[in-house]
Amino acid sequence: MGGIVKWTPTNYQNMANDAEVLVVGGGSTGTGIARDLALRGVDVTLVEKGNLTHGTTGRMHGLLHSGGRYAVSDQASATECIEENRVLRDIASHCVEMTGGQFVQLEGDSDDYFEEKLRGCRECGIPAEVLTAKEAREQEPYLTKDVKRAISVPDGAIDPFRLCVANAADAEMHGARIETHAEVTDVLVDGNDVVGVEVRHESGPGKRNHARPGTTEEIRADYVVNATGAWAGQLGEMAGVDIEVRPSKGVMVVMNCRQVDTVINHCRPKGDADIIVPHEVTAILGTTDEEVADPENYPEEGWEVDMMIDQLSKLVPILRDSRTVRSFWGVRPLYEPPGTGTTDPTDITRDFFLLDHEERDDLTGLTSIVGGKFTTYRAMAEQISDHVCGQLGVRETCSTADEPLPGSDDFSVLRDYMDEFGIRSPIGRRSVQRLGSRADEVLTTNGPNPVLCECEAVTQAEIQDAIDGSGTDLNAVRIRTRASMGNCQGGICCHRMANELHPEHDEPTAREALDELFQERWKGERHALWGEQLSQAALNYALHATTMNRDAPEANGEQDAETDTIDFSAFDAGRNSERTVDGDGGINGD
Ligand SMILES: Cc1cc2nc3c(=O)[nH]c(=O)nc-3n(C[C@H](O)[C@H](O)[C@H](O)COP(=O)(O)OP(=O)(O)OC[C@H]3O[C@@H](n4cnc5c(N)ncnc54)[C@H](O)[C@@H]3O)c2cc1C
Numbered sequence: 286m287g288g289i290v291k292w293t294p295t296n297y298q299n300m301a302n303d304a305e306v307l308v309v310g311g312g313s314t315g316t317g318i319a320r321d322l323a324l325r326g327v328d329v330t331l332v333e334k335g336n337l338t339h340g341t342t343g344r345m346h347g348l349l350h351s352g353g354r355y356a357v358s359d360q361a362s363a364t365e366c367i368e369e370n371r372v373l374r375d376i377a378s379h380c381v382e383m384t385g386g387q388f389v390q391l392e393g394d395s396d397d398y399f400e401e402k403l404r405g406c407r408e409c410g411i412p413a414e415v416l417t418a419k420e421a422r423e424q425e426p427y428l429t430k431d432v433k434r435a436i437s438v439p440d441g442a443i444d445p446f447r448l449c450v451a452n453a454a455d456a457e458m459h460g461a462r463i464e465t466h467a468e469v470t471d472v473l474v475d476g477n478d479v480v481g482v483e484v485r486h487e488s489g490p491g492k493r494n495h496a497r498p499g500t501t502e503e504i505r506a507d508y509v510v511n512a513t514g515a516w517a518g519q520l521g522e523m524a525g526v527d528i529e530v531r532p533s534k535g536v537m538v539v540m541n542c543r544q545v546d547t548v549i550n551h552c553r554p555k556g557d558a559d560i561i562v563p564h565e566v567t568a569i570l571g572t573t574d575e576e577v578a579d580p581e582n583y584p585e586e587g588w589e590v591d592m593m594i595d596q597l598s599k600l601v602p603i604l605r606d607s608r609t610v611r612s613f614w615g616v617r618p619l620y621e622p623p624g625t626g627t628t629d630p631t632d633i634t635r636d637f638f639l640l641d642h643e644e645r646d647d648l649t650g651l652t653s654i655v656g657g658k659f660t661t662y663r664a665m666a667e668q669i670s671d672h673v674c675g676q677l678g679v680r681e682t683c684s685t686a687d688e689p690l691p692g693s694d695d696f697s698v699l700r701d702y703m704d705e706f707g708i709r710s711p712i713g714r715r716s717v718q719r720l721g722s723r724a725d726e727v728l729t730t731n732g733p734n735p736v737l738c739e740c741e742a743v744t745q746a747e748i749q750d751a752i753d754g755s756g757t758d759l760n761a762v763r764i765r766t767r768a769s770m771g772n773c774q775g776g777i778c779c780h781r782m783a784n785e786l787h788p789e790h791d792e793p794t795a796r797e798a799l800d801e802l803f804q805e806r807w808k809g810e811r812h813a814l815w816g817e818q819l820s821q822a823a824l825n826y827a828l829h830a831t832t833m834n835r836d837a838p839e840a841n842g843e844q845d846a847e848t849d850t851i852d853f854s855a856f857d858a859g860r861n862s863e864r865t866v867d868g869d870g871g872i873n874g875d
Contacts, residue, residue: 302505304330304462306673307482309469309520310512311335312342313445313659316452317666317685318510318673323459324688325674325681330504331461332484334468336761337449340580341514342659343764344615346537346571347564348548349373349381349441350660353388353413355635356405357398358555362635362658363409369661370439372686373448376663379692379721380448384563386440386548387421389600390433394553402552403436413438425545427601440548442564445659446764447719451690454754458691465761467496472524472651473503479524479642479650481505508673511653514618515580521653526646528653532580533617533630535572536589538813541608541772544568544601551600555631558596565715565767566741567610570597576630580616589614590812608817610772611809620655637665639672692721712742719767720747737785738778740771748785757790759783759802772818775806776825780833803829814856823853 306322308315311333319331333339352366374381390399406413414437421435422428453463464484471483481504486496496502511520511528521528543563551559557573570593577583590612598605619633627633637657642648652672657665667683674681689695717724727750728734734746743766755761759782762768768782769775783799790798810822830836 302507303481304328304504304506305677306330306508306510307332307504307506308510308512309333309482310340310514310516311337311449311453311463311465312340312512312514313338313449313452313662314514314654314657314665315510315512316449316456317662318512318654318669319456319461319463320452320459321663321666321670321683321685322673323456323461324684325670325679326459327674327677327679327681329456329461330464330506331453331456332464332467332469332482332504334466334487336465336755336758336764337453337463338446338764340516341615341618342445342449344537344613345445345659346535346560346562347442347445347569348560348562348660349443350658351386351406351438351440352409352411353386353402353406353436353438353440354550354560356409356411357401359635360405360409362661363405363411365664366658366660367409367411367439369664370441372663373443373660374441376686376689377443377448377451377693378689379718380444380451380690382442382563384440384442384547385424386438386550387416387425387435388438388550388552389421389428389435390552391429391599392431392433394433394551398554399434399436399552406436406438411438425547425549425601427544427603428549429600429602431599436552440550442548442562443659444565446767447692448690450754450765451692454691464496466758467502469520469523470501472509472520473505474524474648477648479509479648482509507650508676509651510669510673511651512669514655515616517618517620517653517655524642524648524651526642526648526651528640528655529621529623530580530655531619531621531630531633532577533574533619533633534577534583534614535574535617536585536593536612536614537569537571538590538593538612539564539610539809540568540570540604541610541818542566542568544603544607549600558593561597561601561604566771570594570604574617574631577616580618583614583616585612585614585812587812608772609813609815610818611774611806612812613809618655618657637661639669641672692723694722712736712744715742716744716747737781738766738768738771740773740778741767741769743768743778745785748782752785757786757794757798759786759798760805763802763805769802769806773821773825774810775803776821776828779803779806780829811856819853819856826853 305328308319308331319329322329350366352363355363416435416437418432421432457463466487467484469482470485473481484502486500511517513520515532518528518530545561546563549561560571562569620638638655640653642651654669663685720727728746730746734744736744747766751762751765769778779802783795786795
């Protein structure tokens with residue numbers, strides 16, 4: 286952790302600043318702020334230590350909240366959720382699927398709570414209707430026969446990767462500099478004023494980076510925004526201020542297909558394992574809420590995965606026998622004002638806080654934003670951008686509630702393409718859904734456009750478009766396209782993706798990119814490895830060993846090293862066993 290760098294006033298005065306505003310953190314909050322400020326004409330630089338969405342944003346449940354979840358416990362958040370839910374449907378239509386949602390009451394669940402939930406929704410302006418058990422099951426045939434009734438609400442599914450990339454791309458189109466793989470290692474403080482940051486560039490040649498890997502850069506700015514979520518305390522420490530973030534982990538389990546087409550919530554007071562979100566071709570089960578000391582190092586345990594399946598099978602019984610594809614964990618950036626002292630993390634507010642360090646700590650030039658939800662990222666970004674503009678004397682107002690994101694500018698384009706390309710095939714339909722109004726630009730090619738990822742229906746043209754945007758980092762290509770996120774977890778397509786890097790990039794670069802991507806997939810698979818998915822993993826291993834010699838030590842450039850094989854029999858004990866898997870905080874869950 287860096288200390289305070291003492292700058293002499295003479296040094297500082299002699300230097301022009303590199304940006305008006307420097308945003309640290311490339312999650313939903315940071316990219317939202319970068320876009321908001323760039324649209325107001327502010328000169329912004331954003332730095333992110335990993336890929337965009339590397340933190341919590343890449344490990345969330347994918348639920349576009351209607352607000353129903355908070356309609357009893359936190360009506361201010363519920364109201365904000367429904368307002369932003371409507372905005373995002375409009376400005377980010379190609380990232381949203383309006384699945385609708387149900388709050389399901391089972392026999393034995395509290396009637397009073399059901400009524401309270403319904404009343405709460407209506408008080409917060411959330412459209413809510415009671416469904417009989419028959420109506421609920423007509424909509425979702427796999428719901429248990431124990432359904433008593435349900436409340437339907439406008440919950441939806443949202444793609445966090447696509448949304449963040451669209452925010453960053455739009456910021457860039459409006460003049461922002463976006464640096465990924467650029468970690469802030471120190472905050473530069475001159476007296477009582479934050480004047481910039483020191484950044485270490487980590488990506489290699491060809492990655493989306495403007496500096497040499499391993500180099501450091503001092504970026505000076507009039508104002509620094511700390512949008513590092515669960516890491517906000519660490520950045521605060523570099524600036525010499527205390528930020529009491531209370532990171533809380535949650536597990537999610539990805540199923541092989543959509544067992545439900547509607548978001549299913551268990552209608553009961555707070556509890557673990559009570560939501561199923563249909564997401565693209567999968568369903569995601571979640572989640573838990575457990576405070577952890579470090580946002581990067583925490584235990585990932587097999588029983589957490591088992592609990593998701595056991596609990597949620599009570600709502601949708603076929604989940605018990607369905608195939609799990611992977612699991613992942615995320616960490617909420619919860620925050621409590623000093624002295625609140627809530628002991629149960631589920632009671633900590635989901636609200637967000639703008640910490641003006643001038644007011645709070647007598648340190649000018651720095652504001653932190655902590656807490657909040659993905660669904661309300663735009664509103665958070667608006668508030669912090671208003672604050673920053675106030676500090677800089679910028680008069681432009683926020684336009685992000687009205688200006689569509691790239692890809693969502695004209696969503697009728699999507700329907701037109703479906704017709705034009707005669708798109709009935711799932712491949713064309715899914716490409717166009719992902720790309721929205723960018724479909725023409727990306728899918729028009731001079732030659733054939735083969736499918737490279739069959740599970741997620743991703744074509745070569747989409748992969749090439751993503752490489753243009755992200756360079757050789759195939760994990761960045763993955764989050765832009767969903768290639769390698771399907772049932773085979775990259776077994777069949779990782780090497781095809783790597784192949785697309787050639788001839789522009791050399792073979793060692795392509796191999797390294799392949800290894801990074803495949804390793805990333807493995808991190809999430811190993812916690813949910815039994816049954817068919819175990820066979821799939823063993824097949825992937827055999828395919829890569831026999832076609833690319835990937836089990837040979839020299840494949841990794843280690844002539845003398847022991848062959849690094851995987852003992853698949855260690856996973857044979859299956860679910861509900863004492864599985865222990867080396868944990869290293871797997872990245873970018875789904
Ligand atoms: C289990 C779980 C499920 C959730 N599900 C939902 C949901 O369904 N719907 C919803 O609305 N919300 C959900 N949330 C909440 C939501 O995901 C978060 O509130 C939101 O994504 C936080 O975004 P952020 O940009 O503030 O933080 P992050 O996404 O964590 O972004 C912070 C970024 O800062 C970067 N960073 C940190 N330190 C440095 C440094 N020194 N230099 C450079 N970069 C740095 C990190 O790499 C990270 O990418 C969920 C949260 C969890 C944990």
